Amino acid sequence: MEPLEGATRPRLLVVDDEADLRDVLARYFGYNHFDVRTASDAAQARALIAEAEPDLVLLDVNMPGESGLSLARWLREAHPRAGLVMLTGAADPVDRIVGLEIGADDYVTKPFEARELLARVRNLLRRLVPAGPASLAPARHVPFGLCALDLDARRLLRREDGGEVPVSAAEFDLLALFARHPNRPLSRDQIMAYGHNRTWDALDRSIDLRVMRLRRKIEPNPDKPSVIRTVRSVGYMYVPDDPEKL
Structure with missing residues (x-):
């Protein structure tokens, strides 16, 4: 598969308490030219974000301890430029609505197709990229x-x-x-x-x-x-x- 446009690999943080899913997503997105880090809970995610701000976060809603919604609220306030995709269960429409209210950019229902998730992530990253040097006119x-x-x-x-x-x-x-x-x-x-x-x-x-x-x-x-x-x-x-x- 072709890498994303740009000189650097986009930084992706996967936050999910399911070890198997973290491993699958890390390998899949790594193969597709992402710099992937994973966290099993909110505390570990906060520590990794403090080390290096991710370009995009894949965040599970339902995790033990601090919930994904709580972490999403903090992430949106502390790091507004990071993309945020929530991973929700099929029977959790309320979580999806709350996630949108908090400011999630997208949501994906489990179980999901990896290729669709990759397409959504790439699409979101393209929208997050600021205008390049081609436009030198005063900001509109x-x-x-x-x-x-x-x-x-x-x-x-x-x-x-x-x-x-x-x-x-x-x-x-x-x-x-x-x-x-x-x-x-x-x-x-x-x-x-x-x-x-x-x-x-x-x-x-x-x-x-x-x-x-x-x-x-x-x-x-x-x-x-x-x-x-x-x-x-x-x-x-x-x-x-x-x-x-x-």
């Missing part, structure tokens, strides 16, 4: 309420002081989609079609959960959203407060 900042979206650096910044607001890759993609279609109502089906993201499922709450999470970050009053508005019987619409900056 799109206003989103209290924040501004830096499309070139793939960052969400506070307009007040320029500080970075943590967003997952999926959340950034959703904001970028809205930025490309200002003042236009988008249905959930359109969001899925534009986003090409299999975790945005119109039949469940995935899109609604991400919109809710984003509103908490960008809206002056999340209970009365004015930036990402709900369009009844349709979906959502981004209403820029400073159109001339688009």
Whole structure:
């Protein structure tokens, strides 16, 4: 198989209490040109992350001791640039929803096909890679309420002081989609079609959960959203407060 684009091997951390699964994933992703480390629990994962921040984490939800959801919450706050894929059981829809609320970029249900997991990981890593040196123009900042979206650096910044607001890759993609279609109502089906993201499922709450999470970050009053508005019987619409900056 061909290696990923780029000079370095992407760093992957697999966190799962099943030793056999850790071993299989380590060998499979290692064969596919990843630098893989594994952890059996949250404590070991935190120690490995302190040594070197991973590019992406495969994280099991159900582990003894500190749960995967608790570790995911810490990871999203402490290392917002790392990709996060949750591994969930087939009978755990609540865990999947909570994972999305926390900021997971994707979820995979056990048992899974290794090739599909590899494809999802590669797709997520491509979305995480910042713009290269080919674009030397000033960064394009799109206003989103209290924040501004830096499309070139793939960052969400506070307009007040320029500080970075943590967003997952999926959340950034959703904001970028809205930025490309200002003042236009988008249905959930359109969001899925534009986003090409299999975790945005119109039949469940995935899109609604991400919109809710984003509103908490960008809206002056999340209970009365004015930036990402709900369009009844349709979906959502981004209403820029400073159109001339688009």
